[in-house]
Amino acid sequence: MARQELARFLRDRRERLRPQDIGLPADPHRRTPGLRREEVAELAHMSVDYYTRLEQARGPRPSPRILDGLVGALRLAPAERSHLFRLAGASAPPGVRAVRRVRPHIAQMLLRLPNTAAIVTDAGYDVVAWNPLAQALLGDDLGRHGNLARRRFLGQGRAYESSSAEEFGHIVVARLRRAADRYPRDPALAALLRELGAGSEEFRQIWDERPVHAPGHRTKTIDHPSAGTLRLNCDVLLVPEDDQEVVLITADPGSPAARTIRRLAGAVAS
Structure with missing residues (x-):
């Protein structure tokens, strides 16, 4: 069940992102909603096969290093980061820096x-x-x-x-x-x-x-x-x-x- 929820969370966040959110030019002919899996995998510094298995609920439990790579790739907010770690059954380590921008x-x-x-x-x-x-x-x-x-x-x-x-x-x-x-x-x-x-x-x-x-x-x-x-x-x-x-x-x-x-x-x- 936890793997399925993690997979849904990753797919949902990937499909919400736009290419311009990560510095890519907008493409009106693009068929994929949001980012492609290979784009997320590259941003997260992991293989496309590994990321695909995570989205298909087939992968092993990801390590904190892998999870923080996904946080950066998917542009997750602090609350979303904590949620991602909970779904993966891991404790979220503290962020590198204190948040200095007010909502x-x-x-x-x-x-x-x-x-x-x-x-x-x-x-x-x-x-x-x-x-x-x-x-x-x-x-x-x-x-x-x-x-x-x-x-x-x-x-x-x-x-x-x-x-x-x-x-x-x-x-x-x-x-x-x-x-x-x-x-x-x-x-x-x-x-x-x-x-x-x-x-x-x-x-x-x-x-x-x-x-x-x-x-x-x-x-x-x-x-x-x-x-x-x-x-x-x-x-x-x-x-x-x-x-x-x-x-x-x-x-x-x-x-x-x-x-x-x-x-x-x-x-x-x-």
């Missing part, structure tokens, strides 16, 4: 949240998307100095006094430790960890403590340079297929901070 529907969602500052961070704490209210709260340099780990430990970008600074340091290190385990071959992540380790004794101490923190609801008080003291709620939504987090920053209804946020939201909207 369009996630980016659009940030713009539809009234009176809510929202950012998206990747596994290495790069801010990969944000809405205007988040920029008003966290600084105009959010795009240029948009790594929250560097802000926290190296003082890069606008930094505010915050009641949760110590706790957030442990949260950052816990997540970066998980990222280092998941993406041991990611050069950008490795460079970030070297930079933090060289530039912050506090980071090195917390790293050695091996903190464990899960994302969730937290309250913090920050001293904004123009808006004053704000008591804010931070809630995290996970985007597990991309190992990203959506951070929603709000204030309690009717509170002074809520009135300030509405004023900031009106200013950035105009």
